[in-house]
Amino acid sequence: MSGIVKEFPGVRALGGVDLDVRPGEVHCLVGQNGAGKSTLIKVLAGAYQPDEGVISWDGAETQLPTPQSAMRLGISTIYQELDLVPDLSVAENIYLGHELSRGGFSQRARTIAATRDLLARLGHGEISATRAVGSLSPAAQQVVSMARALSQNTRLLVLDEPSAVLDQGEVDNLFRVVRGLTAEGVAVVYISHRLEEIRRIGDRITVLKDGSTVATGLPVEGTPTSELIRLMTGRSIEYVFPPRPETPPTRGEPVLEVEGLALAGTFTGVDLTVHAGEIVGLAGLVGAGRSEILETVYGARRATAGTVRVDGRTLRRGSVPAAVRAGIGLAPEERKSQALLLDQAVYRNITVSSMTRFARAGFLRGDAERRRAEELTRSLDVRPTGVERAVRTLSGGNQQKVVLARWLLRECRVLLLDEPTRGVDVGARSEIYQLVRTLADSGVAVLVVSSEVEEVLGLADRVLVVREGVVVHESEAGQIDESRVLDLVMEGRVA
Amino acid sequence: MSESPIQVSDPRGGADRAATERAEREAAEAGRPRGRGRALLGSGLGRNLGLVVALVLLCIVGAVSAGDRFTSTDNALTILRLAATLGVVSIGMTFVITGGGIDLSVGAILALSSVWATTLATQQMANDTHWLVMVGAALGVGAGCGLINGLLIAYGGVVPFIATLAMLASARGLAEIISNRRTQIVDVPAFRDFFGAEVIGVPVIVLLFVLVAIGGWVLLNRTTFGRRTLAVGGNPEAARLAGINVQRHTVYLYVLLGVCCGIAALILISRTSTGSSTHGTLLELDAIAAVVIGGTLLSGGRGTIAGTVLGVVIFTTLTNVFTLNNRSISEQSLLKGAIIVAAVLLQQRLASRSTST
Amino acid sequence: MSESPIQVSDPRGGADRAATERAEREAAEAGRPRGRGRALLGSGLGRNLGLVVALVLLCIVGAVSAGDRFTSTDNALTILRLAATLGVVSIGMTFVITGGGIDLSVGAILALSSVWATTLATQQMANDTHWLVMVGAALGVGAGCGLINGLLIAYGGVVPFIATLAMLASARGLAEIISNRRTQIVDVPAFRDFFGAEVIGVPVIVLLFVLVAIGGWVLLNRTTFGRRTLAVGGNPEAARLAGINVQRHTVYLYVLLGVCCGIAALILISRTSTGSSTHGTLLELDAIAAVVIGGTLLSGGRGTIAGTVLGVVIFTTLTNVFTLNNRSISEQSLLKGAIIVAAVLLQQRLASRSTST
Amino acid sequence: ACTSNDTGDSEEDLGGGSSQAEAGSNDEAGEEVVIGFSAPAADHGWMGSITESARKVADQYDDVELRVAEGTNDVNLQISQVETFINEGVDAIVLLPFDGAAMTPVALKAMEAGIPVINVDREFDDPNAARVTVLGDNYGMGVSAGQYICEQVGEGDAVIAEIAGIDSLPLTQDRSQGFKDALAECGQKVDNRVAANFTVEGGEAAASNLLQAAPEIDAIWNHDDDQGVGVLAAIENAGRDEFFMVGGAGSSNAMQSIKAGDGVLQATVVYPSTQAADGVKLARLLVQQKALGDLVEVEVPRMVQLYAPVVTADNVDQFIDTAFQS
Numbered sequence A: 001m002s003g004i005v006k007e008f009p010g011v012r013a014l015g016g017v018d019l020d021v022r023p024g025e026v027h028c029l030v031g032q033n034g035a036g037k038s039t040l041i042k043v044l045a046g047a048y049q050p051d052e053g054v055i056s057w058d059g060a061e062t063q064l065p066t067p068q069s070a071m072r073l074g075i076s077t078i079y080q081e082l083d084l085v086p087d088l089s090v091a092e093n094i095y096l097g098h099e100l101s102r103g104g105f106s107q108r109a110r111t112i113a114a115t116r117d118l119l120a121r122l123g124h125g126e127i128s129a130t131r132a133v134g135s136l137s138p139a140a141q142q143v144v145s146m147a148r149a150l151s152q153n154t155r156l157l158v159l160d161e162p163s164a165v166l167d168q169g170e171v172d173n174l175f176r177v178v179r180g181l182t183a184e185g186v187a188v189v190y191i192s193h194r195l196e197e198i199r200r201i202g203d204r205i206t207v208l209k210d211g212s213t214v215a216t217g218l219p220v221e222g223t224p225t226s227e228l229i230r231l232m233t234g235r236s237i238e239y240v241f242p243p244r245p246e247t248p249p250t251r252g253e254p255v256l257e258v259e260g261l262a263l264a265g266t267f268t269g270v271d272l273t274v275h276a277g278e279i280v281g282l283a284g285l286v287g288a289g290r291s292e293i294l295e296t297v298y299g300a301r302r303a304t305a306g307t308v309r310v311d312g313r314t315l316r317r318g319s320v321p322a323a324v325r326a327g328i329g330l331a332p333e334e335r336k337s338q339a340l341l342l343d344q345a346v347y348r349n350i351t352v353s354s355m356t357r358f359a360r361a362g363f364l365r366g367d368a369e370r371r372r373a374e375e376l377t378r379s380l381d382v383r384p385t386g387v388e389r390a391v392r393t394l395s396g397g398n399q400q401k402v403v404l405a406r407w408l409l410r411e412c413r414v415l416l417l418d419e420p421t422r423g424v425d426v427g428a429r430s431e432i433y434q435l436v437r438t439l440a441d442s443g444v445a446v447l448v449v450s451s452e453v454e455e456v457l458g459l460a461d462r463v464l465v466v467r468e469g470v471v472v473h474e475s476e477a478g479q480i481d482e483s484r485v486l487d488l489v490m491e492g493r494v495a
Numbered sequence B, C: 001m002s003e004s005p006i007q008v009s010d011p012r013g014g015a016d017r018a019a020t021e022r023a024e025r026e027a028a029e030a031g032r033p034r035g036r037g038r039a040l041l042g043s044g045l046g047r048n049l050g051l052v053v054a055l056v057l058l059c060i061v062g063a064v065s066a067g068d069r070f071t072s073t074d075n076a077l078t079i080l081r082l083a084a085t086l087g088v089v090s091i092g093m094t095f096v097i098t099g100g101g102i103d104l105s106v107g108a109i110l111a112l113s114s115v116w117a118t119t120l121a122t123q124q125m126a127n128d129t130h131w132l133v134m135v136g137a138a139l140g141v142g143a144g145c146g147l148i149n150g151l152l153i154a155y156g157g158v159v160p161f162i163a164t165l166a167m168l169a170s171a172r173g174l175a176e177i178i179s180n181r182r183t184q185i186v187d188v189p190a191f192r193d194f195f196g197a198e199v200i201g202v203p204v205i206v207l208l209f210v211l212v213a214i215g216g217w218v219l220l221n222r223t224t225f226g227r228r229t230l231a232v233g234g235n236p237e238a239a240r241l242a243g244i245n246v247q248r249h250t251v252y253l254y255v256l257l258g259v260c261c262g263i264a265a266l267i268l269i270s271r272t273s274t275g276s277s278t279h280g281t282l283l284e285l286d287a288i289a290a291v292v293i294g295g296t297l298l299s300g301g302r303g304t305i306a307g308t309v310l311g312v313v314i315f316t317t318l319t320n321v322f323t324l325n326n327r328s329i330s331e332q333s334l335l336k337g338a339i340i341v342a343a344v345l346l347q348q349r350l351a352s353r354s355t356s357t
Numbered sequence D: 001a002c003t004s005n006d007t008g009d010s011e012e013d014l015g016g017g018s019s020q021a022e023a024g025s026n027d028e029a030g031e032e033v034v035i036g037f038s039a040p041a042a043d044h045g046w047m048g049s050i051t052e053s054a055r056k057v058a059d060q061y062d063d064v065e066l067r068v069a070e071g072t073n074d075v076n077l078q079i080s081q082v083e084t085f086i087n088e089g090v091d092a093i094v095l096l097p098f099d100g101a102a103m104t105p106v107a108l109k110a111m112e113a114g115i116p117v118i119n120v121d122r123e124f125d126d127p128n129a130a131r132v133t134v135l136g137d138n139y140g141m142g143v144s145a146g147q148y149i150c151e152q153v154g155e156g157d158a159v160i161a162e163i164a165g166i167d168s169l170p171l172t173q174d175r176s177q178g179f180k181d182a183l184a185e186c187g188q189k190v191d192n193r194v195a196a197n198f199t200v201e202g203g204e205a206a207a208s209n210l211l212q213a214a215p216e217i218d219a220i221w222n223h224d225d226d227q228g229v230g231v232l233a234a235i236e237n238a239g240r241d242e243f244f245m246v247g248g249a250g251s252s253n254a255m256q257s258i259k260a261g262d263g264v265l266q267a268t269v270v271y272p273s274t275q276a277a278d279g280v281k282l283a284r285l286l287v288q289q290k291a292l293g294d295l296v297e298v299e300v301p302r303m304v305q306l307y308a309p310v311v312t313a314d315n316v317d318q319f320i321d322t323a324f325q326s
């Protein structure tokens, strides 16, 4: 691909991008949020039409007017936003669009058998081929997407942040499959914000910044990570995790106290305490039930047993408004579907939980609201600026900042963060870590869930390990290392 | 991937509702045994348990209150004959709704088809050549109207509600102009003979209904067309990226429904021996209600032909039981509302019950 | 997460459509200057340009074809008086649709309110005490029906389409039972005097319409209630997790619409001097059409009162122009369909045009 | 006083002129007769009164059991109701079809099954489909209205308006045709025409627009007194009184207004709402093999057509008692 230009109304997403991929290599595509990575691969997949530029395949110039035409060439894509149909079964999703059929009638038995083979090849034979995809965990859905890509005769596989919803073990598994493919001569384009993954799997790197190529075909060996970061962000970022305070904050007042909390079928007997100024991390495998714990504390799910206290006062079960009134805020896992009003202005998304503050007898004073939102976005460095802009047009990292701004404005006592840096680039990531630490220092109690063990260990003061709905271990973050956490998570030997 | 992209027609119940949905989905999943024959049975009984219970209750009420006036074969056939028009249209509507659309113009299309197929000129030609001319006219008009709906929606970008509302007004207006607002009487003996006939005691129009139902079931559940319909309704963007031509498929769906309206027009022409611009008034609401009560999601992505057929039969049986019992119109409509809500709530409870087992 | 959780009523056009939508949205965004006064103007003209153009065209056609029979003040007031009932209901409907719901029972609620407010007993009491008794009865019945709708939808988990369809049947049935299907004539002079009066040449019912429109605009655009409505309709799950009581808010929305139906019932009682179970037949379709043509998203999350008012006025002006020109009903309905589609397509083109500038 | 939910009129005797006199013979209890009854939806007063008077007449006879099906404007449903009656084996069916032509096949089926069908108001298109036909005179109604208006306005240049009912019904077309033909006799024509759906609301809306369309009017014929309530309200709202109006069907409200002579309504053309009651009576006679009292014939005649008289202030007292409540 060369000189690819793609414009959206008001945005030049790609301004002349070059990319060349060779058979059998893993070509990594990196760049900050909004750099244009997803847009580029959508052009490659025939989902978008470029305004300018040339795409060549096997040396011959070609056009990709529809997704089908790309598939016919052997280009399979796993999109960043998992594109599956929730009510169709696993097998039906995998063969959607290229169904195994005779005379228009679908061949169910053949489809299911083929699906089982594919899933087994991916090391996930346990996923039922006839289950509805909507009922699978995000990680399993990711596997289905993989299987979908492999169900075609693939020569170029494009993976857009496949590891975002996967934990360590899953990522290893993914890499095994990718290596198997490259060994067969398949070319792979790999997009990720986790630079250490790129070190492990990548052969060459292309760096995008603001819609143009700043470097292409860099060999992975011999390009230091700091150089990559500099290319991506235009500056060097040194401290990824902010330093912990010197006095352990466990000595502060307990703010959030959870006792014997249980949700039937998901987790049981969760006890935890978060003190003012403390950051507590929840580590565990995907599907261990950490999101559910946060959501239950927040009242978004009705606990079947146990109590939640904030500043000593017990909250009503299953009531989000009660939790919010008591000073809890949640930045949920699925930003777009659970947190944001995508088509509404940034300022409205920020003030939605505290709008009564800007209203007299229910009537809003719009200016005060907007001004406050502007202050916040400026202090969080949300880009692009402009609080009237629809949140949809912001990049993932900036969207996450908007969610945090919502709770900053609310001046929460307790902040629950579920995967706060999922899909967020390196630069924004360190800003978010910094922000969380600043919040804690101002006396907020923070509970963080993350699938990246490194993140939990780096950010939190104290770590809880969750396995199959049970808290199996608790310790100071300084006293536990990554492999120990992984051991606990996998085998669950209680210390 | 959002777990449940909650749509316009979902209740705004938030978590509880989302939970119910998930539960329902899983119930459907869990209740489905592997074998092919049993799959049919399992899904039929598991998913539609509430409806089956409602229908059985209704039949018990009918049998108790009206005795063998209700239980006779003749009465059953009367119910089915009545159900045929609504049934055929509702099956087509199931496809459109499953594919994420809606069609308010079915009654008007039916009227226009019935009028067009019974103009003097058409009848003349039918008598001169073959009565299939009338069939062709009805199906052709239905398909044509469906095509216009589909093109406006898929390529014109007009929302289905508005496009088909416009079609409602226009098609009925055109039907009135063509018929000069007069009822057109059918005088093609061969046509009347064919549609008025019975096969081993079963009227042809009931057979037609049954055939359309079976055809619809196969099409939705056993063909790539059906798969794609579910995909287009469930997640149009994913369907597009999977290489499905979503726009063209959408057009097909409306044409299919248009053809169903044409078939329903033929049934109604045969029953009344007339074509009229007043045929099918308010059919759209009944059809949509039958489909949704049957369990098809109004937001698309999930559809059930068996449920739709049950919904239609419940509606018509309700009317029949009321008639047999000599109830006043107003009581009927008061009760009808209550029964609809009760059936839906029952359906929900039973669906979530079967999860826990 | 799919980028645009495309909903039931969105066309299935896939990319092109998604692109158009986004373009529209951004156009609306971009075209809005910062200042408060100019914001009103900008959004009014920018977003509703297509509708304004359609209305102006219609008025030109009216003025050319019917001369000062069309342009007279009297005729303008006639149009507005006719628009009042539909207008008040449509404004309430704008809230429900913006909040992600739909209500098919508005006509039936209006009928029930009108009947309840004009029973002999109510009129007796009104004559003995104060005519406000009738107002209270109409608003109370409307609010009560809305409450039932809201509770069924928000807490019962019944989809809005079905819950309100059931209410449609039940409320009309009840209205028939109460009125014994007779037209109830109003004999409360004070009531008729109040609603029949004019203030500086403007009839009270037109004033009511204007007040409801202004109130609706303020409520939607300037209050926390309106903001919550947009949030609940745009993404109910996000709204819930942001601490909004989505269920309770949903109930409020339906009650609000119920009250609007009550007000519309009062307007209709005053205009016809009767209460009747046939009042408001098919009002639901007209109201939804007016709201959607006005630019409110049927899938929720975006609503415009100004657009709704324009939609209503276009509809009533259309009928007026047709009648002034003595056109037949059939031609009217044929053309109405074409005009609806033309207006919507025009609106789209103009909206995307204003992006590029 | 005009509110109509007083049920005082339940005492009203619908025995009718002659049969009351003959109480000794035809009204004498005979064998049990089961009659199926189906009519369009009672969505306006006249139609409501049709079903109600049929019920009332049936209640007067101990030997009649009337089975009333849900009123409906859906021909498909109405057909199925008649089929149900055939299945049940009722003795006779009184049928006021939503659309006469569309109900013909099922009526034929009933006749073939040996069940006499009494066709009321809207005629079948096959004479064999009914044993007896009781018809109002829609064309005659239009003629009566037209002739009355001719008398009043003379031959000069007059603006005449017509407010029709549901335009797609044959009965509306017949009325309009009769009206047009009668007006043509005196050199007049219909200058403005609207349709109002037989509802009060429709009447009000249609008349409001009509009054704008015609700034000066000499006479209006409104097909139906139910929608007339709305029409009169619109006229009052507009403050117009330069014309006179003729109604249709003959509701008691309309007659009271004519009697009082205080509004624009000067006359109405009666369209009896008791025709279905007549149908029930005839059905009973048929099944019991009796004849019509005052006729010499030994069989009930095939066709009874009712008369459409014009009611004015002069003769209103004669009709006011049989008028229906809208």
Ligand SMILES: Nc1ncnc2c1ncn2[C@@H]1O[C@H](COP(=O)(O)OP(=O)(O)OP(=O)(O)O)[C@@H](O)[C@H]1O
Residues within 6 Å of the ligand: A008, A009, A011, A012, A013, A031, A032, A033, A034, A035, A036, A037, A038, A039, A040, A080, A392, A393, A394, A395, A396, A397, A423, A425, C022
């Ligand atoms: N459909 C669209 N309409 C308008 N603007 C868009 C659209 N899709 C992307 N953009 C804009 O184009 C730019 C590039 O977006 P893209 O999604 O390609 O970034 P990315 O590099 O994949 O970021 P991330 O790391 O967050 O996935 C951003 O500014 C984004 O806001």
Ligand SMILES: Nc1ncnc2c1ncn2[C@@H]1O[C@H](COP(=O)(O)OP(=O)(O)OP(=O)(O)O)[C@@H](O)[C@H]1O
Residues within 6 Å of the ligand: A134, A135, A136, A137, A138, A266, A284, A285, A286, A287, A288, A289, A290, A291, A292, A333, A451, B003, B022
């Ligand atoms: N929509 C759903 N339907 C059925 N089961 C679900 C659904 N969502 C989650 N689960 C189940 O609940 C359990 C916990 O899931 P969840 O993914 O929330 O855990 P988690 O620890 O938060 O993982 P993550 O790292 O993805 O946040 C798993 O067993 C999962 O399969």
Ligand SMILES: [Mg+2]
Residues within 6 Å of the ligand: A037, A038, A039, A080, A160
């Ligand atoms: Mg991306």
Ligand SMILES: [Mg+2]
Residues within 6 Å of the ligand: A287, A290, A291, A292, A333
């Ligand atoms: Mg989780």
